[in-house]
Amino acid sequence: MSTRLNRLPATLPLTPAQLRIVRRVADGASTGTIASELTITVGTINVQLKHCGQKLGVSGRAAVVHACFVTGQLQRPEPAASRDTFSETEVETWRMVAIGATSQEFADRARIRRDTAVGRVKALRERLKAENDPHLVTLGWSYEVLDESLTEMASGTTLHVPTSR
Structure with a gap:
């Protein structure tokens, strides 16, 4: 029997330091690159990203990035100039x-x-x-394939979309 709670935790705000890390993760930087740029250890990066996931109620770096966009904690990227179509x-x-x-x-x-x-x-x-x-x-x-309508996370958390946008 799973001990994972299926409740809807309040999304807690990330610290400015955590947001600096998540922004670099969102841009595709590796853990080593981020650690070098911020002059902190790889272990610190990993621990901070784990804490970010806990605060947001999600698991995994990609989900942390998505949750930060949904909750407005990260500035959303500019729409792509090219209009590719996706299956x-x-x-x-x-x-x-x-x-x-x-x-x-x-x-x-x-x-x-x-x-x-x-x-x-x-x-x-x-x-x-x-x-x-x-x-x-x-x-x-x-590419506007993802947006704030995607709030049901695999972890069971439902993200809260800010109303003042």
Whole structure:
């Protein structure tokens, strides 16, 4: 029996230091690069990102980035100048990454094999030249494939969208 609580925690604001880290993660920077830029350790980056996830009620770096965009804690990226079109499969893949679904959760929801789910994420990252999954989420917001309507996270948390926008 799972001990994971399925409640809706209040989204807590991230600190300015946490937001500096999340902004760099959203831009696709690696943990080592962020640590070097901010002159802090890789361990500190990892701990701060874990705390960010706890405050937001999500799991995973991509979900932290998405949650920060939804809750208005990170400035949303400018819309992409190019208007590419994306298949339903690509949009579904983007959404699964954004909500923090594991590859197995994605596979189960999409009724596909786990390796197929992994392949879909990899293919989308390659198509868009995304550095990693958090960067893929940022690009999803830029292409307006992702937005504040996606609030149901894989963790069971429902994100709170600010009303004063």
